[in-house]
Amino acid sequence: MTLSSQDVTEPGDDALAAKARDHLWMHFTRMSAYQNGHVPVIVRGEGPYIWDDQGRRYLDGLAGLFVVQAGHGRTELAEVAAKQASELAFFPLWSYAHPKAVELAERLADLAPGDINRVFFTTGGGEAVESAWKVAKQYFKLTGKPMKHKVISRNVAYHGTPQGALSITGIPAAKEMFEPLVPGAHKVPNTNFYRATEHGDDLEAFGRWAADRIEEAIEFEGPETVAAVFLEPVQNSGGCFPPPPGYFQRVREICDRHDVLLVSDEVICAFGRLGTTFACDKYGYVPDMITCAKGLTSGYSPIGAMIASDRIMEPFLTGTTSFAHGYTFGGHPVSSAVAMANLDIFDREGLNQNVLDNEGAFRATLEKLTDLPIVGDVRGDGYFYGIELVKDKATKETFDDDESERLLRGFLSKALFEAGLYCRADDRGDPVVQVAPPLICGQEHFDEIEQTLRSVLTEAWSHV
Numbered sequence: 001m002t003l004s005s006q007d008v009t010e011p012g013d014d015a016l017a018a019k020a021r022d023h024l025w026m027h028f029t030r031m032s033a034y035q036n037g038h039v040p041v042i043v044r045g046e047g048p049y050i051w052d053d054q055g056r057r058y059l060d061g062l063a064g065l066f067v068v069q070a071g072h073g074r075t076e077l078a079e080v081a082a083k084q085a086s087e088l089a090f091f092p093l094w095s096y097a098h099p100k101a102v103e104l105a106e107r108l109a110d111l112a113p114g115d116i117n118r119v120f121f122t123t124g125g126g127e128a129v130e131s132a133w134k135v136a137k138q139y140f141k142l143t144g145k146p147m148k149h150k151v152i153s154r155n156v157a158y159h160g161t162p163q164g165a166l167s168i169t170g171i172p173a174a175k176e177m178f179e180p181l182v183p184g185a186h187k188v189p190n191t192n193f194y195r196a197t198e199h200g201d202d203l204e205a206f207g208r209w210a211a212d213r214i215e216e217a218i219e220f221e222g223p224e225t226v227a228a229v230f231l232e233p234v235q236n237s238g239g240c241f242p243p244p245p246g247y248f249q250r251v252r253e254i255c256d257r258h259d260v261l262l263v264s265d266e267v268i269c270a271f272g273r274l275g276t277t278f279a280c281d282k283y284g285y286v287p288d289m290i291t292c293a294k295g296l297t298s299g300y301s302p303i304g305a306m307i308a309s310d311r312i313m314e315p316f317l318t319g320t321t322s323f324a325h326g327y328t329f330g331g332h333p334v335s336s337a338v339a340m341a342n343l344d345i346f347d348r349e350g351l352n353q354n355v356l357d358n359e360g361a362f363r364a365t366l367e368k369l370t371d372l373p374i375v376g377d378v379r380g381d382g383y384f385y386g387i388e389l390v391k392d393k394a395t396k397e398t399f400d401d402d403e404s405e406r407l408l409r410g411f412l413s414k415a416l417f418e419a420g421l422y423c424r425a426d427d428r429g430d431p432v433v434q435v436a437p438p439l440i441c442g443q444e445h446f447d448e449i450e451q452t453l454r455s456v457l458t459e460a461w462s463h464v
């Protein structure tokens, strides 16, 4: 994307970037990179675009961080937040309720499949995952299976940073500095069909194989010790692995057979990222719990939720039992009000339908990139795609650590940003570029993404 004069807002001064360098501790960031470098400062957004403090415009190809579903600059959501803050800025959900949390809980229960009717609010996704593991443990203690406490999740999956959620996370590099973590979290293969070690020529057989690894792990650990399986509908980390057809149906059967709870971690995938409010609906399975956050408010205020089935709630409804767990800001009135207004926008503007109508075009546009020698695979669903970069397309040979470091961190992230596309170059699994634009995007934005990726990935090849 080129910068045109109307794209330029007031140029900022570098003082802000300097203060950021000196005082802001950025998340998952090598701070040394900024000791002599300029911290990018994003100052405003409008629709699918954002602007930095130098007045440069970028296409927000990652919806912030898989968050800004409705796009930037929605004053309507800001006004709802201001109104709620004037009326009741804060009250906790500790033994009391407030109207917007009640309304939002009812709405989410209506939208969730099956008997998933009980909403426990948090402030974000990691807390929702943490809550789901804790509630699973207590549920089994209350129902006479006190040994059931372990969890199973997939290699390379990211489920958040609290120490329980981090245990569930399957990225060793994200965990090693914080070991020992919560014990009892076991890993199974993910659904990376591009790098399938078994059934690489038969997607459904691969899906059966991958699901069966979950049963194998349950049996190995002992079903009487396993409480829950945590899976994302489309696994983010590693670069958008969709579930093979039949995968979740088989996982559901396995969980039922061993009385293990199925948690659908939809922190990224819910709220339209795949074209449905809850992603489990797209793939036709009903979990026991859904964890969600991010897109619920399109980022206009933070909130998350663990949504549980009636069956899980049941033992908590008797006697002196309580779930001794909570967050001061969980279900914050301002965030709840903003979430309601955001869901109104979804309904009014048909954002889910926009994704369903355009997901084929998005895929087709990104698939054009497969003519580049560096593009090994394009995969994903809805508005959520990963583009895997390879050294050799024919053999699928990937980059070694040094090459990956030079390519992704040394060149790609910066070059994409400088070319006007904010997206993610990630090497938590094999090297990928991820795109997940706001749900208001259409063909013109897909083309812009494709053209920017094409020119930068072409140049990247010369850095290999």
Ligand SMILES: Cc1ncc(COP(=O)(O)O)c(C=O)c1O
Pocket: 123, 124, 125, 126, 127, 129, 158, 159, 160, 161, 232, 236, 265, 266, 267, 268, 293, 294, 304
């Ligand atoms: C699947 C999944 N679970 C949990 C989390 C953690 O959410 P948060 O960063 O809001 O704590 C994330 C964050 O990206 C996620 O993708």
